[in-house]
Amino acid sequence: MGVHAHRRKHTTRIRIALAGRLLATSALIGFAAPLLHVQHAGAQSGEVAAARAFDIPAQSLASALNTFGRQSGLQVTLASSTSDGVTSRAVKGTLTPQQALSQLLQGTGIPFRINADRTAVIGLPDSTGTLPPDTEGALVLDAITVTAGGFAQALVEAPASITLIPREELETKPYRSLMDAVRHVEGVTMVGGDNGDISIRGMPPAGTLIMVDGRRQNSTRELNPKSGNSVEDNWMPPIGAVDRIEVVRGPMSSRYGSDAMGGVINIITRKVAEEWSGSVGADVTLQGNSRAGNAYLGDFYLTGPIVPELLGLQVWGYKTARDEDQIPGGFNESDNLNGTARLWFTPTPDHDILFEAHKSHQRYWETAGNSSTGTSDVYRDYDRESYTLAHTGRWDFGTSQFSYVYDTASRDTFTAGAPDTWMPDLANHTIDGSFVAPLGDRHTLSFGGQWRRQILDIGGMRNGQLPPLPDGTPATGQLSAEVDQWALFAEDEWKMTDTFSLTGGIRYDNNSIFSDHISPRLYGNWRPNENWAIKGGVATGFVPPTMKEYVPYIGNGQRGGATTWGNPELKPETSLNKEIGLYYDNLSNFSANITYFHTDYDDKIANTGSRCLNAPSGQPSDGNGCWSGPDGRPMSVYFNVPEAIIQGVELAGRWNIDDPFTLSGNYTYTDSKMKTDGISVYGFPLGQADGLAPVSTPRHAASLRLDWQAYETLATYVRANYRGKDNQGVNWGGGSNPMNKSAGDLLTFDVGFSWQVNDSFTLNGAVYNLTDKTNYDPDRTGSYQYIEDGRRFWLGARTTF
Structure with a gap:
């Protein structure tokens, strides 16, 4: 047995033992509290009165009531001016919805009523101080988003196509990275x-911006030789610290x-809590x-006041393996x-x-002999620090809102028996500022600016085999490149009528290398009544x-032997996106939406891989x-690549069939094609x-997912996942034929x-890919495929305090 194989088995045994102890410890802590009496979900009135776990931090009333609605399963209706300020x-x-809502509204003087039809009506008193049956003049709370406009808006009114993922949903599945x-x-x-x-929507991953609380997480793609396979997906807050995730498509x-x-x-x-609390999972x-590797996770979250109403603390962390x-x-x-x-100061x-x-x-x-396709062992280290x-x-x-963020990231690569070949260091300085102000009853204006400086130090590149710098100086050792960018933006939401709003915005970006760029957008939203909405618009991107792609003295090795x-001379990638969507919600038990999008995508950046290029006049050739x-x-x-067209349809829906059962699902159709006929690059057609x-x-x-609230404290689900045959892509990296043969379609099932x-302890579990289906075939060559996990068993425990 090799040294690494022995270490691998020893490490695996340690991890399994550690995971078992963590799960057992969480279970002991959870079971230390009295078990809740488990009763079958029965009549509607019993369901409404049943106790359940609530965890709602102090925040604006509108946001708190949205969280209450998610955790209680009730539809919340609110008088339109009740929550202002x-x-x-x-x-x-562990409280009944009645008790939870009483605590939530304590001291506000706002009345409420919870009905047997699983609705909660808030803020509509009559002369006797009770709520009348007629709730005319109230509004039903929609999910709230802050990403589309930079301020809180109802999801259906936001000027973009958005999906919200609440923490309650994240807790029911593995969450080791943003991809999960x-x-x-x-x-x-x-x-x-x-x-x-x-x-x-079929766009390259480099076009997906990741943010935490509205602050951009600067991409670390510069650390990877091929500018892809970003690792920032693994630098996200643990589930205990997350309130929700907002995904804007387009x-x-x-x-x-x-x-x-x-x-x-x-x-x-989540916001810092008024009392000390936290979670361990x-x-x-x-x-x-048996040939696939097991995975493990442990995380914690702690928050509370150091000085009440003045100084608060949040601390979180996790380890995955x-x-x-x-x-x-x-x-x-x-x-x-x-x-x-995080230290919060509230003067x-x-x-x-x-x-x-x-x-x-x-x-x-x-x-070598395990996951490596080569004959040598390779180790890669990534380190990141940020200060805000x-x-x-x-x-x-x-x-x-104002923020300054300084972050650094580095990558070290070690190949057994060979010198270090790629050890870049990346630093970013980012200053962001914005202001949102209502202008009368019809306009909400937002404007601001940003300044960024990115510095890339390249170490170990080709072991000193770099070309000379423009002034003839030999390019050996550590080299550096940097770029400055600044921008100004302005946007206005104009409520032209009570049922129609129009959002227009424009941004000016100046890049020290690529000069300037203007990005406008225009988006309309029409709500003819409380059930229907039509949204659509035009937006641009770039x-x-x-720096690796445009700095001429940075070279990246290809597997085929080229650099x-x-x-x-590269141009920025740009896009023009048009979309229109139809939304329906019966405000009771069914909602659905369908969106069509069309994107004109220009100047995608690619490379010629290891193909033979015709040498220009005066250049050396073999x-x-x-x-x-x-x-x-x-x-x-x-x-x-001059031009591509990407278009498709997105469909999503949710149906509360009966109190115990909810059916939800989505479907996406994507068609994308590049236009390259008659174009060549240095003889490469x-x-x-x-x-x-x-x-x-x-x-x-x-x-497609079916949820069953089997008992008051036990929820189960079954989900079917379908991935069709891929749009045939292109492998620019090498070989005589650039086309990738697409893998076939795949249907998998999960149950969980x-x-x-009890009120502080939760167990989650699932079997993923129940039928053990994958598309990977080691005997199939020339196909677009990658390693996929087959059947696997997941068990998680979480304790709150």
């Missing part, structure tokens, strides 16, 4: 396996700038295939350690000042080349007439890629449960 109390514990959280959202696709990435460059060409994923964290995933697959090209062994501390009720520090470390091992200073001000005339060098690069290896270049997709995403994708053992 009102802050709720925190509610925590959003993989079942319509229009969202996971591209790749172990080193996968998130694509929205360009948001007019507000958030570059990187938002495909869409935005905004993770909204652990879970384990055991593979049905996965054993290495014994499959070439499979999942690497990995360890991920992540920690964050007055209208001003919040945040200090935040974050640190994380990731390590990946791929060893932010201020929110609530003024008589509007709300201001993504400038990364791809930066091209200063014995075959192929262009030779400055390091003596075959020359490869980045280039722009692009015509073979004409009609292929810029990103290999499925043409059809669907998810969530058991609220």
Whole structure:
């Protein structure tokens, strides 16, 4: 037995034992409290009165009532002016909805009534101080989003296509990365396996902007030689710190700038609590295939006041690990350690000042004979630190937000028996400021600006085989490149009538390398009545080349032996997106929406891989007439693919069939094609890629889930997942034929449960890919495929205090 194999088995035994102890500890803590008496879900009146776990932090009343609605399962109706300027109390514990709502509204003087039809009516007193049966003049609370407009809006009124994922849903499934959280959202696709990435509406992953509480998480794609396989998906807050996740499908460059060409994923964290509280969780995933690696997670969240109403603290962290697959090209062994501390200073009720520090470390091992496809062991380390200073001000005339974020990231790569080859360091300075102000009764104006500086230090590149710098200086050792960007934006939501609003916005971006860019958008929203809404508009997006792609003295090795060098002649990628959607909600037990989108996508950045290029006049060539690069290896270049069209349909719905049963699902159709006929790059013809997709995403994708509230404290579900045959993509990386043969379609099933053992302890479990189906075939070559997990068993425990 080899040294690594022995270490791998020893590490696996330790991890299994540790996971078992964490789960057992959580169980002991949870069972220490008296078990709730389990009763079968019966008549509606009994269901409404049943006690359940509530955990609602102090916040604005509108947001608190939305959380109450999610956790109680009640439809909340609120008088239109009741919540203005009102802050709720925190509610925590096992309570009936009546008790929880009483605590939530304590001290406000606002009356309420809970009806037998699972509705709660708030803020409509009659002369006797009780609520009348007729609720005319009230509004039914919609889910709230802050990402589309930069301020709180009802989801159906937001100027974008948005999906909300509440924490309650996240708690019922493994949550080791952002991909785990959003993989079942319509229009969202996971591209790749172990080193996968998130694509929205068929756009490249680089066009997905990730934010936490509205602050951009600067991309770390510069750390990876191929500019993909980003690792920032693993640097997200743990589930205990998350309130919800907002997924915006479609360009948001007019507000958030570059990187938002495909869409935005905004993770909204919980507010600091008025009383000390927190959670501890652990879970384990055991593979049905003995050659696949098991996975483990442990996390914690703690929050509370240091000085009541003045100084508050939030601390969270987690550790994830996965054993290495014994499959070439499979999942690497990995360890991920992540920690964050936030200090909140509230000098007055209208001003919040945040200090935040974050640190994380990731390590990946791929060893020969296991997950590595080569003959050497490879180790990759990623480290990231970030520091944030932010201020929110609530003024008589509007709300201001300001933040400064400094973050650094680095990657070290070690290959056994070879010198270090790729050790970049990345630093970002980001200043953001915005202001939202109502102008009369019909307009909400938001405006602001941003400044960013990105610095990339390149270490170990080609071991000193870099070309000379423009002034003739030998390029050895550490090299540096940097880019400055600044932007201004303005946006106005105009309520033209009581049923129609129009949002118009524009953003000006200035890049020190690529000059300037203007991104406008226009979006309309018509609500003819309380049940129907029609939304649609036009938005633009752009993504400038990364420093690796345009700096001419940065080279990345290709598997076929070539080196791809930066091209200063590149253009930014741009897109023009048009969409229209129809939304319906009967305000009782059924809602659905359908959206059509069409995107014109120009100047996608690709590279020529290891193909033979015709050497320009005066440039060196090898014995075959192929262009030779400055390091003596075959020359490869980045280039722009002129045009592509991406279009599709998104469908989603939810139906509360009966009190115990809810059916929900979504479907996405995506069609994408590049136009490359008659185009060549240094003799490399692009015509073979004409009609292929810029990103290999499925043409059809669907998810259907049936939830059964079997008992008051036990919820179960079954889900079917369908991924159709991929739109045939292109592999620019090597070989004589650029086309990828698409893998076939795939249908899988999951079953799971969530058991609220008592008011502080929850058990979750699931069997994923019940029928053990995958598309991966090690004997199939030339196909677009990657390692997929088969049947696996997940068990998680969470204790709150």
